[in-house]
Amino acid sequence: MKYRTVKGAFDILPKDPDPQGAWREIHLWQHLEKLIREVATEYGFQEIRTPLFETTELFTRSIGSTTDIVSKEMYTFHDKANRSLTLRPEGTAPVMRAFIEKNFEQMGPVHKLFYVFPMFRYERQQAGRYRQHHQFGVEAIGIHSPYQDVEVIHLLWTLYKRLGLSKLTLHLNSIGDLEARKAFRHDLKIYLRPYFNDLSQESQTRYQVNLMRILDSKNPKDQKILQKAPSILDYLSESSKIYFESVCSLLENVGIPYQINTTLVRGLDYYNSTVFEITSDELGAQNSLGGGGRYDGLIEQLGGPDLPAFGFGAGLERIIQTMLAQSVHLPSPYHALIYIIPIGSEAKERCFKLVCELRQQHLTVEMELGERKLKNALRYANNIKARFVVVIGGEELASGKVELKEMATGGVETLSLDTLAVRLKAYL
Ligand code: HAM
Numbered sequence: 001m002k003y004r005t006v007k008g009a010f011d012i013l014p015k016d017p018d019p020q021g022a023w024r025e026i027h028l029w030q031h032l033e034k035l036i037r038e039v040a041t042e043y044g045f046q047e048i049r050t051p052l053f054e055t056t057e058l059f060t061r062s063i064g065s066t067t068d069i070v071s072k073e074m075y076t077f078h079d080k081a082n083r084s085l086t087l088r089p090e091g092t093a094p095v096m097r098a099f100i101e102k103n104f105e106q107m108g109p110v111h112k113l114f115y116v117f118p119m120f121r122y123e124r125q126q127a128g129r130y131r132q133h134h135q136f137g138v139e140a141i142g143i144h145s146p147y148q149d150v151e152v153i154h155l156l157w158t159l160y161k162r163l164g165l166s167k168l169t170l171h172l173n174s175i176g177d178l179e180a181r182k183a184f185r186h187d188l189k190i191y192l193r194p195y196f197n198d199l200s201q202e203s204q205t206r207y208q209v210n211l212m213r214i215l216d217s218k219n220p221k222d223q224k225i226l227q228k229a230p231s232i233l234d235y236l237s238e239s240s241k242i243y244f245e246s247v248c249s250l251l252e253n254v255g256i257p258y259q260i261n262t263t264l265v266r267g268l269d270y271y272n273s274t275v276f277e278i279t280s281d282e283l284g285a286q287n288s289l290g291g292g293g294r295y296d297g298l299i300e301q302l303g304g305p306d307l308p309a310f311g312f313g314a315g316l317e318r319i320i321q322t323m324l325a326q327s328v329h330l331p332s333p334y335h336a337l338i339y340i341i342p343i344g345s346e347a348k349e350r351c352f353k354l355v356c357e358l359r360q361q362h363l364t365v366e367m368e369l370g371e372r373k374l375k376n377a378l379r380y381a382n383n384i385k386a387r388f389v390v391v392i393g394g395e396e397l398a399s400g401k402v403e404l405k406e407m408a409t410g411g412v413e414t415l416s417l418d419t420l421a422v423r424l425k426a427y428l
Contacts, residue, residue, distance in 0.1 A: 008131025
């Protein structure tokens with residue numbers, strides 16, 4: 001029996017043997033995660049980590065029971081005490097749960113939190129869509145202002161720019177308040193009724209349970225029908241309109257291009273007012289590199305204080321795939337600076353001590369610990385792309401002199417063993 005990763009899950013490896021799996025290589029993830037932490041910190045966000053599972057009700061109440069996530073995609077199970085638990089399908093609800101549980105609001109009026117962690121959704125597997133995926137998310141709590149919306153969008157845009165990504169589109173919409181959506185839903189239903197039988201199966205279901213999500217349909221026939229559908233923007237209250245105009249003008253002010261997309265409604269029920277998504281031309285059908293919006297009211301709905309909030313989630317898998325597709329500049333993977341090959345047991349003991357000392361000086365050093373023959377050890381050093389190699393046997397120990405060989409050039413430098421650390425440091 002050969003065990004395999006479960007469908008929709010994947011390993012992140014030092015090197016993926018499958019050329020199509022380059023996006024699963026750890027150095028890319030480390031590079032991205034490092035930049036995420038840098039950018040989030042620059043914008044004043046602090047990291048939060050929540051448990052992998054939560055009570056199921058947290059998600060049903062916040063995301064909405066008629067959404068795809070809750071109705072079809074959650075990994076829900078009962079523990080031994082018969083509690084219904086769910087592997088988190090998204091990060092906003094857990095962060096709000098922590099915020100409320102720990103009375104964060106008593107520590108100050110504004111809280112800016114970010115996270116980088118895995119999410120679980122039982123989705124149909126396809127390129128860019130996984131059953132375990134990872135998100136970088138931010139949640140800015142406490143400020144109801146277009147400035148807050150644009151600060152958060154700017155953060156994500158900056159991350160993408162710093163990664164070297166291009167050809168991105170920022171889609172922007174406002175879905176207004178409850179009243180606006182109620183009136184809009186009413187008219188949308190009337191508009192769609194005559195076309196009901198022509199709608200795709202999925203949209204027919206949504207017609208009954210989650211009407212606005214029909215706007216999201218990628219089905220060409222649905223899209224044609226929707227061309228003349230009413231626009232949510234015509235239903236916004238005066239204050240929502242002014243708010244949305246301010247978001248647009250602030251984006252212009254800071255030089256972020258956007259497209260107003262009135263069919264953008266998002267797949268989670270907690271949103272109101274501004275919603276956005278950033279897409280990449282490089283990805284196929286699953287082209288959303290990240291999305292989010294305002295969710296004033298959610299904290300109160302979950303039993304906390306009535307505080308406004310704005311945030312997003314961005315999929316790490318898709319970001320890395322776009323980085324590769326656009327051949328952005330990438331840091332090279334980790335390589336040892338030097339590979340030390342001892343010949344004989346006395347040399348091995350001495351070399352082992354030397355390696356331990358070099359590492360105390362922050363040098364990346366590896367040593368032949370096994371019994372490989374010199375030729376094989378050299379081949380291995382080449383494979384792991386060690387920059388230098390040194391072979392140390394009885395002669396070197398007696399003379400105290402070693403030959404430092406640079407693998408790429410073949411150049412050799414003779415130096416005293418005592419000065420090896422200093423010499424290597426010069427190459428850092
Ligand atoms: P979401 O749109 O469901 O939003 O997910 C955010 C991002 O996660 C997507 O734009 C996409 O990049 C990535 N993503 C989602 N599902 C998958 C999947 N199955 N495979 C690969 N990538 C995926 C949320 O989850 C909200 N909590 C975002 C948010 C935070 N809104 C406010 N605060």
